[in-house]
Amino acid sequence: MMNDIQVIEGEIFRDHRGQISSLNQFHFEGIRRCYMIHHPDVSVIRGWHGHQYERKWFYCTKGCFTLGLVKIDNWQNPSADLPVHVFHLREDESRLICVPAGYANWMKAEEAGSILTVFSDKTLDEAVDDSWRYDKDLWSTGA
Numbered sequence: 001m002m003n004d005i006q007v008i009e010g011e012i013f014r015d016h017r018g019q020i021s022s023l024n025q026f027h028f029e030g031i032r033r034c035y036m037i038h039h040p041d042v043s044v045i046r047g048w049h050g051h052q053y054e055r056k057w058f059y060c061t062k063g064c065f066t067l068g069l070v071k072i073d074n075w076q077n078p079s080a081d082l083p084v085h086v087f088h089l090r091e092d093e094s095r096l097i098c099v100p101a102g103y104a105n106w107m108k109a110e111e112a113g114s115i116l117t118v119f120s121d122k123t124l125d126e127a128v129d130d131s132w133r134y135d136k137d138l139w140s141t142g143a
Helices: 124-128
Strands: 006-009 010-014 019-023 034-037 045-051 056-062 062-070 086-089 093-101 104-107 113-118
Touching: 010 045, 034 104, 045 062, 056 062, 056 086, 056 104, 062 113, 086 093, 104 113
Parallel strands: none
Antiparallel strands: 006 093, 010 019, 034 113, 045 104, 056 093, 056 113, 062 086, 062 104
């Protein structure tokens, strides 16, 4: 089990037939579900949303996103000065952000119509009891 945020760099192959984006270094072991987040508007902010036990993987399918991640120190009353790890995900850069359990996430589309694909190692029923919500302005992402 990973203890730190990991970035898996994928590949993009282009020719006259189009493009293939891949994540050949990613193995889907432990993935229990997948969903897509559609952001029609760049003013929408999702976060902060944390999980003590759930692992997540984030991949930009369309457009681009800013993704903020914070390792929570106290789930009932987290410190306001926790460091924020900021990632920029774009559809033209095949990159997967692997987030271990114990983090809260924050996301904002940087282009209207952006889509973020999220993988989880918990079923929806399991995830419901591991959902922690915090104010979107608690930690600054610089975005």
